[in-house]
Amino acid sequence: MSVTELKPRVGDSEKITINLGVVDLGQIDLLVQEGFYANRTDLIRTAIRNQLTVHSDVVRQTIIRKSFVLGLQTYSRRELEDRQRAGERLQIQVVGLASIAPDVTPELAAAVIDSVTVLGAFHASSAVKAALAGRIH
Structure with a gap:
């Protein structure tokens, strides 16, 4: 059996809410301020995608x-x-x-x-x- 991955269209997203500690949030803001990410959302999306890549074999199986x-x-x-x-x-x-x-x-x-x-x-x-x-x- 094969797995077919369909790429979502722009706008095919869901909003989620997370709670972060103030220290984590401050570090995120620092990385944004230093230009590593465009904004908080950019960092969070990147972190999530990186974790999904790390676990991609388990997800696929x-x-x-x-x-x-x-x-x-x-x-x-x-x-x-x-x-x-x-x-x-x-x-x-x-x-x-x-x-x-x-x-x-x-x-x-x-x-x-x-x-x-x-x-x-x-x-x-x-x-x-x-x-x-x-x-x-």
Whole structure:
């Protein structure tokens, strides 16, 4: 089984909040002031990417072992309707972004989707999320 990594488009990001000690924050500000990074966010993104690179083999092996999709995965109404006609059920397992099209009804989603496991972000209408509430892990 191969792993396909999809590159996110600009704007395909999620905001996170972290708490740092004042000493760590001061050191970050010092590196920014000295020109090593453009701003705090630049340093934090760089640090996170470096750690992901360090652990990339573990991430890749786990994705393969657990049959996750890596990157951006969109589920259209047509795809879900096709699966429903074929009598197929869907287990969504994504590391990245899983998105259910806005025109998917809660009834269709509930009829086709058995489970949703997303490490990252899950975008769907509030009605679809409510219909799948017991199936989202």
